[in-house]
Amino acid sequence: MLTINMRSDTQTLPTRAMREAIFNAPLGDDTYGEDPTVKEFEALAAEMTGMEAALLVLSGNMGNLVCLMAHGGHGDEVIIDPDSHIYYYEVGGLANIAGLMPMPVPSHAGMLDPKEVSAAIRAPNLHYPTPKLLCLENTHNRSGGRVVPLDLHRDLCQVAKGRGLAVHLDGARIFNAAIAAGVEVTEYTANVDSIQVCLTKGLGCPLGSFVAGSREFIARADRARKRLGGGMRQAGIIAAAGLYALKNNVNRLADDHRRARVLAERLNDLPNLSVDLRYVESNMVYVDHSATGKSTAEFTKLLREAGVIVSTRPPRQVRLCTNLHHDDATIDEVVERVAAVVRGERVHKGEPTCA
Numbered sequence: 434m435l436t437i438n439m440r441s442d443t444q445t446l447p448t449r450a451m452r453e454a455i456f457n458a459p460l461g462d463d464t465y466g467e468d469p470t471v472k473e474f475e476a477l478a479a480e481m482t483g484m485e486a487a488l489l490v491l492s493g494n495m496g497n498l499v500c501l502m503a504h505g506g507h508g509d510e511v512i513i514d515p516d517s518h519i520y521y522y523e524v525g526g527l528a529n530i531a532g533l534m535p536m537p538v539p540s541h542a543g544m545l546d547p548k549e550v551s552a553a554i555r556a557p558n559l560h561y562p563t564p565k566l567l568c569l570e571n572t573h574n575r576s577g578g579r580v581v582p583l584d585l586h587r588d589l590c591q592v593a594k595g596r597g598l599a600v601h602l603d604g605a606r607i608f609n610a611a612i613a614a615g616v617e618v619t620e621y622t623a624n625v626d627s628i629q630v631c632l633t634k635g636l637g638c639p640l641g642s643f644v645a646g647s648r649e650f651i652a653r654a655d656r657a658r659k660r661l662g663g664g665m666r667q668a669g670i671i672a673a674a675g676l677y678a679l680k681n682n683v684n685r686l687a688d689d690h691r692r693a694r695v696l697a698e699r700l701n702d703l704p705n706l707s708v709d710l711r712y713v714e715s716n717m718v719y720v721d722h723s724a725t726g727k728s729t730a731e732f733t734k735l736l737r738e739a740g741v742i743v744s745t746r747p748p749r750q751v752r753l754c755t756n757l758h759h760d761d762a763t764i765d766e767v768v769e770r771v772a773a774v775v776r777g778e779r780v781h782k783g784e785p786t787c788a
Contacts, residue, residue: 434780436740437767439753442606442634442689442716446758451637451677458673463489463665470669474676475643481679482607482628483619484645488654489672491663493518493605496629496642498526500601501566502657503650504627507532510562512553512598514540516575519568519603530661534562542712543576545569547588554596567593570603571610571621577709578606578693578717578754580613583620590624600624605631605642608683609715613690626650635686635716636678637757641671682757689716689755692764696753699768703775716755723749725775732774739770739780 438444447455461467471489478487490496497519505511511527513520515537519527527533538545538553554564569589571581593600602625604610604618611618622628627646632638644654658664665671697718701708705724712719722732729747736743736751743751753767773780 434740436737436742437759437763437770438742439755439759439767440742440744441752441754442756444758445633445637445756447637447639447674448757450681451674454677455670455673458669460667460669463668468667468669468672470676471672474672474679477676477679478630478643479645481618482630482645483622484628484647486648486651487643487645488651488658489665489668489675490629490642490644490658491640491665491671493603493629493631493633493642494523494526495658495661495663496631496644497523497601497603498530499654499657499661499663500627500629500644500646501527501531501533501568502660503653504599504601505531505533505565508534508562509565510534510536511566511568512536512538512550512564512593513568514538514545514570516540516543516573517568517570517603518574518605519570521575533566536564540573540576543570543573543579544581544585545589547585547592550589551592551596554592554598564596564598567598567600568603569600569625570605572606572613572715572717574605574717577712577719577752578609578715579712580610580714583614583616586621587624594624599626601626602628604628606634606715609635609686609690612684612686613715627654632675632678635689635756636675636682638671638674638678641675643675685757686716689757689759690714692759692761693718693753693755695761696755696764696767699764700753700771703768703772705775706771718753718755719746719750720753721749722751735774736771739774741767741770
């Protein structure tokens with residue numbers, strides 16, 4: 434019995450076709466602007482996001498950070514959700530590297546309130562940092578992969594622009610958001626100044642992200658990337674995976690969403706487990722295990738022993754995330770194993786696999 438890895442969509446491995454694209458990619462020195470595969474990738478990334486230009490970076494963390502550095506300077510203020518990835522999971526880089534001051538505005542199950550955002554943007558005052566940037570996230574990870582509706586997104590952008598702030602969108606899973614919302618990605622990017630898109634999540638690449646914005650903004654982001662050690666040479670081996678993903682792995686994200694919904698409904702039917710189905714909008718399923726009487730660590734350990742790897746959201750939840758390695762049979766098997774754990778049965782442990 435093989436272990437099924439549901440920890441994250443970052444657990445994907447490049448497919449044979451993606452590996453072949455990497456192997457066959459023409460290469461050059463990207464630091465000199467001479468890598469043809471990087472150029473092709475950045476042009477396609479800009480086109481798909483409706484931006485003037487794009488820049489390949491090594492990770493989503495680096496992408497968000499170079500955008501923050503390009504938007505503001507030391508002591509400038511960033512309006513941000515404390516449950517956002519930038520604030521919660523990126524080791525404080527916005528402050529300890531970019532030198533920016535966060536002004537937290539809590540979201541409500543992943544949704545910022547435009548009135549609360551407006552109230553947090555203070556008028557100029559000698560004693561205050563200067564508000565420069567509003568950071569948004571879509572899909573919203575810590576709320577369960579929720580999709581910020583396009584109308585709300587537009588309202589938030591309007592508030593920021595009306596007060597003279599730029600808008601950065603952490604769109605690590607923006608293609609998931611657009612597909613779930615039934616709109617084009619460009620509808621979400623039309624009113625933002627920059628976006629970061631991750632290639633290593635649902636798109637299935639081994640590494641890499643990109644940022645996009647105006648040509649002038651990308652020039653500043655390029656310098657910020659260099660400051661972080663991101664001047665790359667034959668980076669076409671990274672860009673080739675991204676090219677393949679943008680051409681082949683975007684539309685199939687709908688399959689991940691469908692399977693996540695099936696998984697959520699079936700887990701919600703098991704005794705002592707509950708899933709808030711209102712919030713299962715993309716490829717994530719947050720399961721409340723508190724009625725089992727077990728801690729998150731205990732419940733996660735039992736699942737691992739049953740051959741199901743999940744991520745923890747203590748004190749009462751675990752997260753399961755569908756990806757391109759999971760088919761319908763995978764979902765059936767996960768439900769059976771989780772059901773056995775809930776019943777107190779032991780399942781033979783196997784070797785780890787992404788599938």
